[in-house]
Amino acid sequence: MTQVRDFRPRQYVLAAGGTGGHMVPAAALAAELMKRGHRVALVSDARGVRFPGLFEGVQTHVIPAGRFAGGPLGWAKAARLMIEGRAIARDLYRDLRPAAVIGFGGYPAFPALAAAFAAGIPTAVHEQNAVLGRVNRLVAARVDAIATSYAQTERMKSRHRAKAHLIGNPVRESVLAWRARPYPVPEEDGIFRVLVTGGSQGASVLSQVVPDGLALLPVAFRRRLQVTHQARIEDIDAVREKYASLDIAADLATYLPDLPEALGWSHLVIARAGASTIAELTAAGRPAILVPLPSATDDHQTANAREITAAGGARTIPQSAFTPPELAKQMQKLGLDPEALGNAATRARSCGAPHAVTDLADLVESLDAPRARVMVGATITKKAFA
Structure with a gap:
């Protein structure tokens, strides 16, 4: 992906569900963005903010979100929680003024991204699995970029592949x-x-x-x-x-x-x-x-x-x-x-992608950089998997 780096310090919001599969790559990106001088906030559920040692130095925010399960009553409860979470996220964004909001899947990511859509904030999602997850499928049409971990990502609609970028799945430096x-x-x-x-x-x-x-x-x-x-x-x-x-x-x-x-x-x-x-x-x-x-x-x-x-x-x-x-x-x-x-x-x-976290950070920085807009149809070069 060809881009001109913009070194202005900015605020980013990462939104992820409370399992390790979502939280670990989010933590890796947070560390890389902070290394570059940016400020990072995490939006998650109660489980996500309790992962020991992953988000040191990152301000964290718990917002309500529900799983769409359990029949009509369960769906109605989930919808209410999502609406409440979206409102809380919008208030948060008025204070933080994020340059972009990045989702990593999991239900707490949905209200955070929905609030970003409403506020006109640039967005991206990262998919860790070889199958596009439910939340990422729901928001695929609205986000500016989709970062993938596998060359073949199932359940992604053909019309969304133009904004897909092969990144890999970030891991911790350790x-x-x-x-x-x-x-x-x-x-x-x-x-x-x-x-x-x-x-x-x-x-x-x-x-x-x-x-x-x-x-x-x-x-x-x-x-x-x-x-x-x-x-x-x-x-x-x-x-x-x-x-x-x-x-x-x-x-x-x-x-x-x-x-x-x-x-x-x-x-x-x-x-x-x-x-x-x-x-x-x-x-x-x-x-x-x-x-x-x-x-x-x-x-x-x-x-x-x-x-x-x-x-x-x-x-x-x-x-x-x-x-x-x-x-x-x-x-x-x-x-x-x-x-x-x-x-x-x-x-x-x-099969490893040692440059995944730096490539993902580059993509995130490009979301609001006027001289380096995300290129439609661009993909990260093979250096990610060298």
Whole structure:
């Protein structure tokens, strides 16, 4: 995208729902914009503003927003909350006077963007998944730009593709730092580090299957394991006891504040296929066994996993086929062949977008820059995926 940088400090508002998939890229953009001298405010729900360590130095605002579910009564309640949230956002914009409002999906983004449309403020959305999300589909016709993370984004109407820009999914600097370091190929008889994570909300199926799957590995391999496992609070005690009964070294937590460090030292990751997980795997270059969440809206996690799997950086197992024997089989294919692991790490890395956050910040800055308007039909160059 050709543009002339405008270095005036400005105010930006980022609007995102309260899950890690929306909040992590928003936090990465906030950090980049502040690094460039801009001011940033976050609009979210009560969950979003509570993510520890993500939005330090960012003023945060909670606005009401409802999910359109639960039949006519639920829809009516959601509509009332959306209208209330839109009014609060408009009042906020009168004080902040933002140069642009950027949505990252999730229901709290909708009233924030609706208020921006009414006030004539430039807008953009970022889509983390390989399927355009519901809120982003609702606002696609009105926003000035759509930033995508995948070359093929499903559920995007053809008439909206002219304002789509292939950016990638921003990740935290602490994750990106691992890209410059070589993959830690495990020694034949050395420790084999496994990271198990279900994303910001955990995944019970991983807690149910992974310990029993690791128990089926050859004894010599099993004794080498060092597992870091993120589990739901209702599962964690039972999972801890299971690992102890199997004599498998394991550290368990309901939340991993040091996830980038755990990811960087991992030889293999077993995970859901959420957008942030895929972005971090490909940024750092770590091989994975992926189990997409079958109930994800529009089955977007299966779509997220396709690129890294086709490249050879991951193996995808549908949840219906994710059993202890299947996991043990895939673990042995990868874990007992250091060369295969190293190749998978390289292929995962090839799918990464290390410049996503700077490219997204460039796009955001261009939204209100008179000398560098967003170019209709422009796309970010391949440097984003170098």
